[in-house]
Amino acid sequence: MPFKDRTDAGCQLARALAAYRDQRPVILALPRGGVTVAAEIASVLAAPLDLVLVRKIGVPQQPELAMGAVVDGGAPLIVRNEDVIALANVSETEFKAVCDSELAEIERRRTLYLGNRERVDVAGRTAIIIDDGIATGATIRAALRATRLRKPAKLVLAVPVAPPDIIDQLRSEADDIVCLEEHALFGAIGYYYADFRQVLDQTVIDTLKRFPPQLRPKSKQPVA
Template sequence: MLFQDREDAGRQLARALVKYRSRHPVILALPRGGVPVAAEVAEQLEAPLDLVLVRKIGAPMQPELAMGAVVDGEQPLIVRNQDVIDLTGVSEQTFDGICEEELAEIDRRRERYLGDRVRSDIKGRIAIIVDDGIATGATTLAAIRALQKREPKELVLAVPVAPLETLQRLHTEVDAIVCLDTPQDFGAIGYYYRDFRQVGDDEVIAILKRFPAKKMAAPAS
């Protein structure tokens, strides 16, 4: 399956999630690439949109290789990928140093994107995590673990594309997974988009302005 762009992927994903509309879900995007996708879902499901600020902790010589991930919160959650840490021989000091750099970027994004915006309370609600795709699943797993602590009624993972083996590792962590395409020879997320340009800060901010924080409907019984 080939998507025109993130908006196209979001519209298709929204159609697959339409059964959740009446259950008043909260849509939680992983910035930056997941935000345009999640915006289409939030619009079609008439749901509030918020962010999950998560950053990959990349290996020093291979930043795309995830040693783990860190998620924003009162006490930031760190998920370690011990197999990669052992494989790369990275010391605890190096890991902690890169983690601190990513926490600083999370702080920057929180201030830039959200400022004093009221955050969505997902306790007792249907929470749908949206990204533009999943590769290894390290950042996704960190986001899921952090959101579990906020006690949603159900946690749903929704993405346009991901390798089946990654979804199999994640399926015990959530209540449901909605994925439009699970290619065997995955490669990279960008292979499944005609337009996979980088999403900038200004675009994220503009999208959030379209979905002002407001009082949500009562949770589904």
Template sequence: MRFLDRTDAGRRLASALAQYRDQHPVVLALPRGGVPVAAEIANALSAPLDLVLVRKIGLPWQPELAIGAVVDGTAPVVVRNEALISLAGVKENEFQRICRRELAEIDRRRARYLGAGTQVPVAGQTVIVVDDGMATGATARAALRAIRHRGPLKVVLAVPVASAEAVAELRGEVDDLVYLDAPKPFVAIGHFYRDFGEVSDEEVVSVLARFPASKRQAGR
């Protein structure tokens, strides 16, 4: 399956999530790539849209390969891939250095995207977590574990495309996992989009402006 762009992927994914409309879900996007996808879902389900600020902790000499991830919060949630950390010989001080750098980027994004805005409450709600694709699943895993700490009733992970390995590993982390394609072999997320240009900070802010804070309450 190939998508025109993230908006097209979001519209198709929204159709697969239609059964959740009556549950008045909260849609949480993983920025930046997940935001345009999530916006289409939130619009179709008449749901509030918010962000999960999560950053991948990449291998020092191969940043795209995740050895962990960190999620914003009063007590940031860190997920580690101990097997890969050990195999690559990454020292603890190096891991922590990268973790601090990614937390600083999370702080920057929070200020840029949300300002002083408060999070959409998710306690007791059905929560749909959205990204533009899933390769290793490390980033999504960190986000899901952080969201669980906020007491949702149900957690749904929704992505247009995912690797079969990530699907198998994350299925047990959620109440439902919705995806449109899990091809083998899995090359890269961008391979399944005709337009996979980088999503800018300005685009994220523009999308969030369509879901103002006054309407960012579940069931409204």
């Protein structure tokens, strides 16, 4: 297995991202799995940690198949996969129903994870988006597009593992992509981790408490 667990993946990614330490980066994690990875990177880069609240919009009869994704915001950003919508014969009513359900889950997570926590402003800074891996790219594409609207000076995507064709498709969405492991014959993301247990809501909450939005965390030196 390339990674022992998400913490190990975060440590390895932090080494690969070391050049960004002096560029005032902001680390943006996709919960829940991306938060554990991102925490290691934020520590090493002495950067603030925040979330990108994004949810896959799954086909009603096959929810693991993404027909789009939605990102939290003043006006939620919806990214549609028209090919999947047409192939699965999903009506606009069905699409909206699933989208509304995922928006409700985003609201639940925003209230639970962030409460009244002040969000980190990424305008004019280097925004680094982190997840624990990419399978289809639907949610990460939506996260990149939503973050681009917040006008970062540079937008970086960093993940431990992904299929090379998906990475190629995402190059137009990010200014830089760091991916440690690219596998053409891609299995589930968990296949590349020895320990891929589910990240709990409480873990996300506890991790964010380690990174107060107005304070720069004490830097953790990268492991050689």
